[in-house]
Amino acid sequence: MSLRQTAWVSPVPHCRTIPPEPAFTTGSEMQVWQLLCDTLPTEAVLMANFRITDERKDHEANLIVLMPGAGVIVVEVKGGSVWRDRLGWHQRTQGGEKRRCDPAKQAMLTKYAVRDYVEHDPRWSTSSRTRIVWAHAIVTPHSEFRDDFAAPECPRWLGLAARH
Helix, strand or coil, X not given: CCCHHHCCCCCXXXXXXXXXXXXXXXXXXXXXXXXXXXHCCCXXXXXXXXXXXXXXXXXXXXXXXXXXXXXXXXXXXXXXXXXXXXXXXXXXXXXXCEEEECHHHHHHHHHHXXXXXXXXXXXXXXXXXXXXXXXEEEEEEEEECCCCCCECCECHHHEEEEEC
């Protein structure tokens, strides 16, 4: 079953997108963006290529999903073949290049940077808003993980693969 087959797809995007027509560096990011555009409800907001800097480093969220009444999800998309073994996370690109990666750490650190920025903004801290739920997720549209996959930094429910 493909990633697209796991969700109902509408012919018209439902959610608000920022920017309206983003430019992506990978086909995988564009594929996941399109799937989310097609399946998120109208009240959701989908952001692409969100960059933020904190005192530790520069961060970029491939995608951020704002779900009113539910929370915020920072999404890291990894294309090519992605797997985890006893040495950590690895990725083989479509060009055949093998490299180490850590999508769980990437997504988690970016989530914290965005959360800290929002929660320290005076418009947020002086409003009537209460604390919201923040989450991060990994999407690997061209990889498979077994149903019993789990890692300390990435429980099974944290990641969505093409087939699982």
